[in-house]
Amino acid sequence: MDFEEQRKRIVENLKAEGRIATEDVERAMLKVRREYFVWDKYRDDAYSDTPLPIPGGVTISAPHMHAIFLSALKLRPSDKVLEVGFGSGILLAYMREIVGSKGRVVGIEVIPETFKFGKKNLVRAGYKGIKLILGDGSLGAPEEAPFDKIVSGASAPEIPSPWIEQLKPGGVIITPVGSTFSNQELVYLEKTRQGKLIKKNLGGVVFVPLKGRHGFK
Numbered sequence: 001m002d003f004e005e006q007r008k009r010i011v012e013n014l015k016a017e018g019r020i021a022t023e024d025v026e027r028a029m030l031k032v033r034r035e036y037f038v039w040d041k042y043r044d045d046a047y048s049d050t051p052l053p054i055p056g057g058v059t060i061s062a063p064h065m066h067a068i069f070l071s072a073l074k075l076r077p078s079d080k081v082l083e084v085g086f087g088s089g090i091l092l093a094y095m096r097e098i099v100g101s102k103g104r105v106v107g108i109e110v111i112p113e114t115f116k117f118g119k120k121n122l123v124r125a126g127y128k129g130i131k132l133i134l135g136d137g138s139l140g141a142p143e144e145a146p147f148d149k150i151v152s153g154a155s156a157p158e159i160p161s162p163w164i165e166q167l168k169p170g171g172v173i174i175t176p177v178g179s180t181f182s183n184q185e186l187v188y189l190e191k192t193r194q195g196k197l198i199k200k201n202l203g204g205v206v207f208v209p210l211k212g213r214h215g216f217k
């Protein structure tokens, strides 16, 4: 089966499992080529629904996890989004597809080797105009704030206060919260237009720990 067939099949499966909530998420997942975002040695496994190792001792998340993140974020065209810990860069590509040319996509990654890998992947997949920052994303990205949406692929001890400060009213944060590799929950936090914070748990997950000032020491 070629990659395009595999991509269609996994999107069909994720839809059947109820992981893909909306058409824009489906369209993005049909468009972005995951084979460009995995390590070359794992290319044949690009469409297995599992995380895979990437340079820097971290992982690209499984497709169903990307579907869950994208569905929970409720991205709108022209949203300004930040991904903390972009790793492979694939979630940035999906978000670029959804927010479109009027939106803005910013990614921050702390491991230089992983940063280089993600950047190379976005170039070879043809994504331009995504702002990439090398640094500690537990501090957010103050020079680019405020954001409509903030998403993290690394698990924080608690939601870092700079992320909440850098979120627009009406904005949403999706991040795993909890101790390293156990007892982690995927958390949805919404800042209402009145500035109230609403939190929901979306279920148990396993992610690499967030490093940095507001991460695990």
Ligand code: SAH
Residues within 6 Å of the ligand: 056, 058, 059, 060, 061, 062, 084, 085, 086, 087, 088, 089, 090, 091, 108, 109, 110, 111, 114, 135, 136, 137, 138, 153, 154, 208, 209, 210, 211, 212, 213, 215
């Ligand atoms: N969505 C990405 C997830 C990558 S794993 C993907 O599917 O490819 C999470 C990433 O968070 C790792 O690359 C790790 O290096 C990064 N990370 C951990 N702590 C960070 C921090 N404080 N700032 C920026 N990135 C961080």
